[in-house]
Amino acid sequence: MSKFLNELEANKMLSSYKIPMIKSIACKTKEETVIEAKKMRFPLAMKILSPHIQHKTDAGCVFLNVSSTKEVEENYEKIINNAKSYDKNARIDGVLLQEMATEGLEVIIGMKKDPQFGPVAMVGMGGIYVEVFNDISLRLIPIKKDDAEEMIRETKLYKIIQGARGIKYDMECLVNVILKLSEMVEKQGEIQEIDINPFFLYEEGKGGKGGKGVDALIKLS
Amino acid sequence: MNNHLDSLFNPENIAVVGASNNPLKAGYVIVQNLINIGYPKKIFPINIKEDHICGIKSYRSLYDIEDKVEMVVLIMPAGAIFDVMKDIENRMKSKNDIKVIVCASADFAETKTPEGIKRQNHLIEISKKYGIRIVGPNCIGVIDNVNRVDTTFVETLLPKESRGKKGGISFISQSGAVAASLLMSGASQPAPISFNKFVSIGNMADIDFIDLLKYFENDEDTKVIGLYLEGYSDGRRLINTIAEITVKKPVVVLKVGRSEKGASAASSHTGSLAGSDVVYDSAFKQYGVIRVDTLQELMDTMQAFDSLKLPDDGNVFVLSQAGGPGIYCTDAVSNQNNLEMPIIEDITKEKLKEIAPAMSSICKPEGYADITAAANVRHHVESLKVIINDSNVSSVLFITVVPTFLPQDKLAEKMIDLLENEGYRNKKSVFISIMSGNYVWECRKSIEEKGIYTFASPDQAVKALANMVRYSKYLKRIKGGSANE
Numbered sequence: 001m002s003k004f005l006n007e008l009e010a011n012k013m014l015s016s017y018k019i020p021m022i023k024s025i026a027c028k029t030k031e032e033t034v035i036e037a038k039k040m041r042f043p044l045a046m047k048i049l050s051p052h053i054q055h056k057t058d059a060g061c062v063f064l065n066v067s068s069t070k071e072v073e074e075n076y077e078k079i080i081n082n083a084k085s086y087d088k089n090a091r092i093d094g095v096l097l098q099e100m101a102t103e104g105l106e107v108i109i110g111m112k113k114d115p116q117f118g119p120v121a122m123v124g125m126g127g128i129y130v131e132v133f134n135d136i137s138l139r140l141i142p143i144k145k146d147d148a149e150e151m152i153r154e155t156k157l158y159k160i161i162q163g164a165r166g167i168k169y170d171m172e173c174l175v176n177v178i179l180k181l182s183e184m185v186e187k188q189g190e191i192q193e194i195d196i197n198p199f200f201l202y203e204e205g206k207g208g209k210g211g212k213g214v215d216a217l218i219k220l221s
Numbered sequence: 222m223n224n225h226l227d228s229l230f231n232p233e234n235i236a237v238v239g240a241s242n243n244p245l246k247a248g249y250v251i252v253q254n255l256i257n258i259g260y261p262k263k264i265f266p267i268n269i270k271e272d273h274i275c276g277i278k279s280y281r282s283l284y285d286i287e288d289k290v291e292m293v294v295l296i297m298p299a300g301a302i303f304d305v306m307k308d309i310e311n312r313m314k315s316k317n318d319i320k321v322i323v324c325a326s327a328d329f330a331e332t333k334t335p336e337g338i339k340r341q342n343h344l345i346e347i348s349k350k351y352g353i354r355i356v357g358p359n360c361i362g363v364i365d366n367v368n369r370v371d372t373t374f375v376e377t378l379l380p381k382e383s384r385g386k387k388g389g390i391s392f393i394s395q396s397g398a399v400a401a402s403l404l405m406s407g408a409s410q411p412a413p414i415s416f417n418k419f420v421s422i423g424n425m426a427d428i429d430f431i432d433l434l435k436y437f438e439n440d441e442d443t444k445v446i447g448l449y450l451e452g453y454s455d456g457r458r459l460i461n462t463i464a465e466i467t468v469k470k471p472v473v474v475l476k477v478g479r480s481e482k483g484a485s486a487a488s489s490h491t492g493s494l495a496g497s498d499v500v501y502d503s504a505f506k507q508y509g510v511i512r513v514d515t516l517q518e519l520m521d522t523m524q525a526f527d528s529l530k531l532p533d534d535g536n537v538f539v540l541s542q543a544g545g546p547g548i549y550c551t552d553a554v555s556n557q558n559n560l561e562m563p564i565i566e567d568i569t570k571e572k573l574k575e576i577a578p579a580m581s582s583i584c585k586p587e588g589y590a591d592i593t594a595a596a597n598v599r600h601h602v603e604s605l606k607v608i609i610n611d612s613n614v615s616s617v618l619f620i621t622v623v624p625t626f627l628p629q630d631k632l633a634e635k636m637i638d639l640l641e642n643e644g645y646r647n648k649k650s651v652f653i654s655i656m657s658g659n660y661v662w663e664c665r666k667s668i669e670e671k672g673i674y675t676f677a678s679p680d681q682a683v684k685a686l687a688n689m690v691r692y693s694k695y696l697k698r699i700k701g702g703s704a705n706e
Contacts, residue, residue: 114500116456138503140460146698147507154506 003220004051006093010218014196017184019177021213022101028094030076034069036097043067045098046075048083052090054217057128059086065100101214104200105160105169109177109213111141111185111194119185123178125157126198143182148175161201169201173210193219225354226436228320229428230418231368232292233262236283238305239297239326240266240274247325247374248296249275251362258364258371258384263288283319284311291320294362294372299328302340306347313351322348323372324357324423331359331424345426360423361397364404366415367442373421375401377408388415389444389527391437393430395451397421399516407520411662412669414524417442429453431462438466445526447519450476456501464508468699471526471692473511475519476501509695511688518684524674525685526692530650532616535690536563538608539589542596542621546656550618550679551589557687559694562588569611576603594624602635609649616650616686620679623661633667641671650689652682
């Protein structure tokens with residue numbers, strides 16, 4: 001039986017392999033959420049924490065740009081209620097508080113196990129239209145640096161990274177994330193699937209902000 | 222299980238079970254092909270009625286043959302397999318000399334019937350017991366042009382003097398019919414294609430892609446390996462095997478089953494899982510495997526690898542004697558993301574202007590010259606020479622549409638002088654397209670007989686060139702060159 005890690009667990013696992021992820025805190029009650037929110041910097045993002053709800057936006061379980069404790073309280077109720085009505089059998093682990101990530105270029109990075117080839121890494125244009133644009137490229141894990149560079153070059157994403165819209169993005173950061181992902185999959189054979197979407201890739205240079213994973217999904221065997 | 226692959230390509234004597242005197246039977250063609258290629262050792266036809274097959278003494282059973290027999294080709298009806306294996310068992314008990322069976326007969330496990338599966342299992346079981354390796358069943362056979370072995374039942378109309386000429390291409394086909402069509406179309410080129418080793422692996426009951434790839438990897442005569450692939454049960458193992466080869470020699474693959482329907486047709490054809498095509502495609506790119514889309518591209522690319530210098534990079538000059546075909550070719554070049562038409566040196570431009578006919582269009586656009594139909598043989602050859610000598614050019618696409626007033630025998634002669642005798646083919650890669658059809662056949666033939674492949678059409682040449690550049694870049698990448706342009 002395969003199982004999904006909840007978003008916080010996935011976030012922690014990826015962070016432990018030095019894949020940069022957005023700062024997140026799990027809260028079990030409304031009161032706890034308010035206390036934690038006060039410690040953080042508004043605006044915040046609030047999401048359901050459940051291993052069973054993958055399409056959180058569709059479920060009405062994501063609120064962005066939350067800017068006051070009052071909103072935190074209101075949204076807490078909405079998230080829990082919407083989750084229950086979306087899937088009454090879903091395990092609900094609480095609500096996730098996240099700092100709002102500065103928006104960057106939306107990238108998807110992932111891994112799937114192919115029945116014939118084993119672990120295959122994926123990179124491409126991220127966001128909610130991943131399936132529509134289908135701008136992804138794949139490589140067998142383990143991946144070397146030049147493989148990672150080649151796979152990025154194969155996508156349309158590459159042109160944007162190279163500055164098609166005036167801004168050049170941090171290619172090296174993306175290459176490193178792919179290499180870390182490959183390393184992680186090799187060390188943790190129980191991982192069946194990884195999806196980091198979106199991963200915000202930032203401008204190249206300027207103190208090297210690199211990028212940050214915002215939402216991640218990990219499936220174990 | 223021991224290897225015995227040497228005996229597959231160079232067996233000490235061959236017995237053909239199901240040999241026939243009827244020219245319409247495969248058992249006749251196999252014996253004829255062995256004779257025609259000039260197989261230097263002994264052929265033993267096995268037939269229960271005849272005393273002679275194609276003029277050679279035939280035997281009732283394998284057991285009766287006194288000489289050594291290392292290879293047994295099976296072409297009798299599949300139903301007789303139990304009797305044949307009994308005969309093989311008797312022989313192994315006394316002589317223990319058979320190393321390999323090429324089972325060309327069909328109606329085994331590929332039919333997915335209980336009877337077919339039972340027959341294949343029996344073939345495997347007895348062979349394993351005596352350490353005999355199997356090619357097939359349900360295959361067209363094996364060719365080795367070095368050792369002059371041809372166990373196929375394909376009639377290619379290849380002239381006898383062209384048989385047993387060794388080239389640098391070794392090929393493995395998962396389909397017998399594709400294998401046969403490659404042999405047939407290869408025999409019908411200006412200078413017939415010379416494979417090095419050629420194996421149709423059929424149901425892969427024993428010997429499969431991996432065994433043969435490893436053998437070809439270490440085979441010094443094999444310069445390029447071609448595969449027709451429908452599917453393989455362990456994709457990762459196949460890729461790992463190929464990855465070790467591509468650092469040494471190119472591997473060109475026609476992998477079918479790109480479409481969902483194609484994949485499902487492939488899985489019912491060979492019974493093997495076609496595998497996710499996008500993953501195959503990515504793995505090919507990762508490990509420098511050259512994937513082609515059509516049989517024509519497969520042939521062109523393999524022959525280009527075999528006979529032309531590997532380009533250093535994608536800088537290609539288009540030298541055309543005709544406007545239309547030149548533009549057609551330029552479009553094809555532009556469609557390839559790894560090809561570039563370079564700005565050549567000023568001195569080259571000047572020389573070209575001096576050499577070419579007055580109405581020529583030189584370097585408009587850059588990397589392109591149209592020397593027009595006014596170009597005579599000297600114009601052709603001198604222009605080519607100047608361009609080859611330019612340091613910004615890595616390869617040349619040379620196109621000519623021979624008018625009646627251009628003596629094509631002279632053209633061939635002078636091209637050979639430049640490329641072969643003066644050694645210009647070793648300086649740069651020259652992709653020659655002499656258009657087209659039967660009129661220029663002899664001209665292309667003369668050039669090809671020197672081992673310089675020519676293309677029927679510029680777009681074919683461009684595809685082969687792009688594939689070679691792809692491989693060249695892969696080699697640079699893995700050998701530590703910069704991955705950036």
